[in-house]
Amino acid sequence: MLFNTIDFAIFMPIVFLLYWFVFKKNIKIQNLFLLITSYFFYACWDWRFLGLIFVSSLVDYLVGLSLAKTEEKAKRKTLLITSLVVNLGILGFFKYYNFFIESFQEVFSLFGRSLESSSLNILLPVGISFYTFQTLSYTIDVYRKRIEPTNNILSFFTFVSFFPQLVAGPIERASNLLPQFERKRQFDYAKSVDGLRLILLGLFKKMVIADNCALAVNEIFTNYSEYNGSTLFFGAFFFAFQIYGDFSGYSDIAIGTARLLGFDLMQNFNSPYLSRNLGEFWRRWHISLSTWFRDYVYIPLGGNQVSKAKWIRNIFIVFLLSGFWHGANWTFIIWGFIHALFFLPLIFQNKNGHFKDVADPGKLLPSLKSVVQIGSTFLIVLVAWVFFRAENVTHAFLYLQEMFSVSLFSFPMVSKGLVLFLMVYMIFEWLQRDKKHLLEIDFIRSKPLRIAVYYCLAFIIFYFAGDTQPFIYFQF
């Protein structure tokens, strides 16, 4: 069931009404209801993989309880390793088995040997990377004694499978989300209205921005050899907005849906294309994943509290892992590598922590310096996106070779309307950069005017929606 379908438009109001009117009185029944609806939501894709969520949830629930019962270091470590092996084992098998087999086969063939092993026809369970990381964070936090393990199996299972963020995040931390399942939720009008705004904004980003860009992107990336450099540049430009609209749109709908049910999920995107360096970009793009890697990989490796060489190593490990998390393809790993590479200047100049506030606060127009910084950061991100979108590494290099040829200065064969539309969208993002989201428009005092904005957005969604495309991040 996709968020941008009629099915969800029917499913969600039913869940909302039952949740607040029928099951409101008893928190256990309310959680059980959420668990059932979450499993139903997932089963709409493929019920066969429900067993995997169940196993992941059960293992981490039991490991959590066992960790609470023992102080013995070796035993605690064994329990943690059990959880890691089960969760990463399942993830590894379903997501990376074929990648490793094929990569080994290629390496062996380089040395003139053949490896007798065949790849399997494995279906990738939707959202496996997301819920695996979510449930792992719980076990690691319990192991580190950052949180108390829960003995409420219902809350825990619902935490792992909570339908708004089950298949594409945000990857929630147990410390934030789990307690919300254990306390009574109160209906909050303001929170619900903001949730509805986020849903509207998410639908706009997905159906108008992402789906319209997707048409151009598919055409340009598939037939890249027929286009000049400037068109390929815009192909990558459109992809940058496709993936942004797609993923941040999904996150907005997820957060908005959770809000309607009385939950607060973490912010996952914060105007990433207004970032002035890559450090800022990663504080604004897929925040739940980048903070996951920060907390569970980067900091345990020593973070920046080590020698410069080790710091650089840590950066590369995190970015390469982040690339690999996205998919079993060298293109994602190179994508991560590019980000790590362009992160290095920030380390050497000690600028990693710069730009924690919005650009040019309080000003209507950006300064020239900000324009240059934002533009150059976007250019790096855009080049890296080519690898992310390409079918394989050769495809990406050929695309870039053609893109950075003399024809880069010829006239692009792209829809001017789409380019203009994206520019206008970015102007709105700039104007709203200090807000939590684009539709935080309480500063508009006139209620009819605010409603007019919502209708305007709804009309744009209905009228200008592109052909429905699957959410890109579902494949991860």
Add this chain to the structure above:
Amino acid sequence: MKKLLTHIGLFLIPILMVWILAEVFYRTVPNNYSYKHKQISNNNNDIDVLVLGDSHTFYGINPEWLSLKTYNLANVSQTIYFDKLLFEKHINHLPKLKYLILSVEYTTLSQADNTQEDIWRKYFYHTQMDLDVPLISWYNPKKYSLALVRKFDKTWKSYKDFRKEGSLIGCDSRGWGNTYLSTMDSLEIQRVSNTTAKKHEDGSMDFSLNSKRIQEIIDLCKERHIEVLLVNMPVFTGYLDRLSPEKLQKIETACEAFESKNPNVSHINFLRDLRFELTDFEDPDHLNAQGAKKCSLLINEYLEQKQTD
């Protein structure tokens, strides 16, 4: 809570009204689906020839030029899946049917179900042609509302077309698509050939499913002593040159195999027929009215020949 529900309700009223209006529009204004259904259901007693297929036969075979009483039940983007459903639905009510004309185009045999245009057209077949379409599940809301099927901009365009033309029906009383009346210049048709050929390439050489369906149609015809005429409709050579030669060869071989295996099947291949010129085409892969007349007369000649044999 009450306040929120009231506000949502009020906000949704205009949207619901637009939805209802769109639904009324689709249900009341006749289009090709509802019109063809009405025609074939009411005038089926004396039909000798039935034409099925996609836009190529819809625009390319004009029953007016056939001496036998013919009805063109083809439609734009109509796949073999729907050809079979339509044929099975109507066969029992076509007592005089002698010939079934079925087009086999570049996409016909490799077309996967529920892709491209099927995604929305299937609901129109279900609702307006009274077909039981197994692709649509009972719990699919679009089964019950045509306004949900098409995007709003498409609905609005249909409405504007209706206001301008006074009708959404794009065919005559015998089912022929009578709106293709123009032609392209040689440069334009070459350019469009490229994009059309690209659009039609689905990369699949798997003909098994649709071949099975054609065979089932042929078997049904065999039982009822109906002759099947498989036709590869004429296309512009510039378009043909841009298609995969291997796939084209495989399509032609498949048609010949149907002909040799089944005594009630004949095959006419117009793909490389030089009698069709630039002025016969509306676009690279569709005949215009002039081309349709030429093609229909050739088919008529063939059928008359068959009748005298």
